[in-house]
Amino acid sequence: MNKKASREEYILNALQSANRMTTGEAANVLGISEATVRRIFSDLEKSGKVVRNYGGIQLAENTPSYSFEQREKIFQQEKIEIGRLAAAAVMDEDTIYLDCGTTIFQMALALSVRIAKNEFSSLRIITNSIANTQAIVPSPSCKVYLIGGEYNDRRRDFSGPLTEKYLSPFHFTKCFLGCDGMHIQSGFSSNQIDISSLNTRVIERSDAKYVLLDNSKFNQCSLIAYAGLSEIDGIFTNTPPDISLQEMLSANGLKVLVPDVSR
Missing domain, CATH: 1.10.10.10 (Winged helix-like DNA-binding domain superfamily/Winged helix DNA-binding domain)
Incomplete structure (x- = not known):
């Protein structure tokens, strides 16, 4: 593009x-x-x-609104690579949160492959996305919890005050979030106010915090921020950002994780 x-x-x-x-x-x-x-x-x-x-x-009135299926086709190969990389960071006995969105969906698909191979003796996955629950292969060693609330059929997810209430009993060893923009000043942001609010609550309940994004999101500001650079431990992306952004990320203790192209 x-x-x-x-x-x-x-x-x-x-x-x-x-x-x-x-x-x-x-x-x-x-x-x-x-x-x-x-x-x-x-x-x-x-x-x-x-x-x-x-x-x-x-x-324009005839412009189609957001749909999960349409977004899934944009940067699809990059999302697949990012999803595989993030799925490899999940360890046995983790309790993880998976955000909604098409990049996280690719992580759920990659994680499902690992689950099917019996790589986990115990794993707990909490998500607000129906798409993620449908992607994960059922297994006695993996429990999946779908948190409810107000359903958005275009995004295939739940959000809003009830969703945040359902989230309150959980504590996560790792959370994996999506974003629509990452910028030095504003940090990580989303075009959806309700999702940004939910992500902020998830971060408060997580030991390690990760964001998945393709390189088109670098140096971009979206509608509302949910985390500053220093609040996130690492990003999974397809290519490294430019030097100035890398230096700022490093100064904030944030790791940049990219696929090994030599493999």
Whole structure:
């Protein structure tokens, strides 16, 4: 995906939650000039995906909203690699939390392979995602807990105050979270307010905290942050970030974990 397509995808994803975006907001988040933003807005309008209004844009009425199935196809190979890498970090007798989202779903698929091979004598998985529960092969050595609440059929997950209440009895040795953006100033963020709130609660209950993201999320700010850089122990990604971001991550004690391309 080229830079222009990546920017357009980011804007459309952000509009799923924010409904409207101004020229100044897009320029600030993407780190580009307002003139460049206006050209992107114009191209999106010509494609029928957005409608321009005074000072910004909003989604066109015929633009399809977020769907799990559509998102699953974006950066699919990168997500598979990240998911396998993260699944390898799960140890016997862990109690883990798996966030929703298509990258975490790939981790659930990879973890299911390990479970089927009887690599665990005891493993507990807690998740808010129906997709994750469907991906994991049933096993006497692996217990899966689906926390309920308000169901979002497009994302195939649960969130909201009831979900956070169901979460309260649990303590996790590790949590694995997704994100829509990672930035030096704002940290890790999501386009979904309810998911960000839930992730903050999960972090409070976890010994080790990890985030899974592909490299298109580097230096990006989404709608609302759920953790600063120093609150996360490591990220699983497909390629390392640029030097300046790597140095900042290292200064905050955050490890960057990428697949071994030599294998």
